[in-house]
Amino acid sequence: SDLILSAFDILQKNFPEKIDIIVPIELGGHNTAVTLYLADKLELPVLDADLTGRSAPEMYQTGYYVGDIPPTPAAVYTPFGEKYYIENINDYKRLDDVFRELVTLCYDYDIGVANFPLPIKKAAPYMQKNTLTLSIKVGSLLQQKKIDEAINLAGGKIIFQGRPVEENSEIKDGFTYGKVKIKGTDGDLILEYKNEIMLAKLNGEIIASVPDLIGSVTQNGNPILNTKFPINEEVIVYTLPSQEIWKSGKGRSVFCLKHFGY
Structure with missing residues (x-):
């Protein structure tokens, strides 16, 4: 502050x-x-x-x-x-x-x-x-544990549910890099992040990536920091669609997997 x-x-x-x-x-x-x-x-x-x-x-x-x-x-x-x-x-x-x-x-x-x-x-x-007022509305729904409503309001969808079993992270060149493995009934989900989550792989196949936002919450609707996934506790992984500015042209060129070295 x-x-x-x-x-x-x-x-x-x-x-x-x-x-x-x-x-x-x-x-x-x-x-x-x-x-x-x-x-x-x-x-x-x-x-x-x-x-x-x-x-x-x-x-x-x-x-x-x-x-x-x-x-x-x-x-x-x-x-x-x-x-x-x-x-x-x-x-x-x-x-x-x-x-x-x-x-x-x-x-x-x-x-x-x-x-x-x-x-x-x-x-x-x-x-x-209008992003701050939307965030406040979404946060209010999460506080009430209305997770589905919150994700729907933001235009997103749930892509996986399971329990984190392993996470590794490090700080390098001013960024926080990491990987977390989550086990669920649909298989194993791997999340890779550079400060923000870059991609989600389900059983080895990419099912979500930047520029869309990938996030996670607990069953109580509490947001999860990328370096602090609760091991062996049930979590919900979701995606939210990116703004139009990142979907093409100059914006897309700096907000895609290729830009981040994938």
Whole structure:
């Protein structure tokens, strides 16, 4: 929380115009939450939108990349009190590499990042709209253990149910990589992730992959972190359809299995 407040302060002090509104970079359990926290502390409004329409591991996977909007200026604050204001990086991969290197140098602790200050008229065409209110509705249904209703509301479907029997993960180059094996009546499901789940294999055959979102919840509707699958407890694996922006063209090129090395 203090990291994101400090990062925003660095950005605002160096950027010549006042920042009046905030938008999450993704629908991520952490990044969306800290955006709302930041807005509350600064008494600023949050747009009912995000830049991705789901969670994503890299800077590439934002609507701004598809819209050729430069990723800088950007501000970073580290757990060691270091401040960075970054300008004139137009390549998304290079900026992503800079962020990941800072994470590695901070012993894989979180860093605070604030970037993409630009006029709302320029930003709006590349945002995924009404995603926060949808997330709140889905979350409310999950809290009530109405799992089928929640998944249906988000336009998704259940693809597997079973019990995790094995999980391995590691942090490398600023990303969390891992694989989990889930046993069910239909066979064995393997999930592979790079921060987010990249693909699901049922008995060796890919049945779901990015850009669609693959997620999991417990029988009580509690979301499961990718590194914390409950071993030998029943889980539900589901998919949600991706936003249209990731299904073709420039968006598809950076949100497909080939891009992630498969």
